[in-house]
Amino acid sequence: MIDDKWFKAQQRKVGVTTEDIARRMGRDRTAVSHIYTGRQKMSLAWAKAFASVLKVPIDEVLRRAGVADDQTIDMLVPGFAEGDVHPWQGFSEVGSNRSRSMNMADQLAAAAKEVVDNRPGIDIWRVSTGAMIAEGYLPGDFILVDGHAAASAAAGDVVLAQVYENSRGSATTIMRRYEPPVLITASAQPGERRVHVVDGANVVIVGRVIASWRAT
Numbered sequence: 001m002i003d004d005k006w007f008k009a010q011q012r013k014v015g016v017t018t019e020d021i022a023r024r025m026g027r028d029r030t031a032v033s034h035i036y037t038g039r040q041k042m043s044l045a046w047a048k049a050f051a052s053v054l055k056v057p058i059d060e061v062l063r064r065a066g067v068a069d070d071q072t073i074d075m076l077v078p079g080f081a082e083g084d085v086h087p088w089q090g091f092s093e094v095g096s097n098r099s100r101s102m103n104m105a106d107q108l109a110a111a112a113k114e115v116v117d118n119r120p121g122i123d124i125w126r127v128s129t130g131a132m133i134a135e136g137y138l139p140g141d142f143i144l145v146d147g148h149a150a151a152s153a154a155a156g157d158v159v160l161a162q163v164y165e166n167s168r169g170s171a172t173t174i175m176r177r178y179e180p181p182v183l184i185t186a187s188a189q190p191g192e193r194r195v196h197v198v199d200g201a202n203v204v205i206v207g208r209v210i211a212s213w214r215a216t
Contacts, residue, residue: 002066004036048171057087083128084132085128125145131175137186142212143212144211149210156177158175158177160207161183161203163202178198181199
């Protein structure tokens with residue numbers, strides 16, 4: 001079942017209407033209303049429109065729409081799993097024995113999760129690549145990302161962005177330094193030096209990195 005309250009809360013946060021979402025698909029706002037009420041299912045194309053307008057990752061849209069589990073999402077959005085970062089899913093069990101087996105970084109992540117669970121829009125991710133290694137972000141590092149700050153990202157901020165590939169119907173989450181109007185890497189690897197222009201459609205900033213800590 002779709003979590004329409006979450007979608008409407010995201011609309012309020014970024015100041016958009018159902019008309020704005022529908023316009024991205026060239027449709028009337030009633031189409032969005034039908035998705036919210038369950039009369040119409042969330043398709044991948046609609047999920048991309050929602051993600052772009054609401055400035056949230058496409059996997060989160062699919063998850064909140066209740067149309068796919070994590071494994072299915074990875075299949076529907078293949079680029080997502082191959083990005084610079086991935087969402088930290090937390091632990092499947094809690095308790096004193098589990099806590100004693102965690103290292104310091106895991107315990108900090110678990111404590112942070114208790115806080116962010118009550119603050120929608122702020123999430124914990126983990127770095128997957130060396131795209132920002134020269135900025136001090138190593139694979140395996142934890143990062144705290146504020147989705148509310150996406151629209152106010154300024155020059156020099158480290159951000160997460162969604163890069164949509166229309167030919168594949170997929171989206172990749174990248175981590176970059178924002179130097180308006182482009183996103184640049186801090187890596188020595190030639191394959192990671194591509195510059196992305198933030199246009200609000202094909203490349204969309206979805207959050208700003210506000211904290212990080214290292215797994216040990």
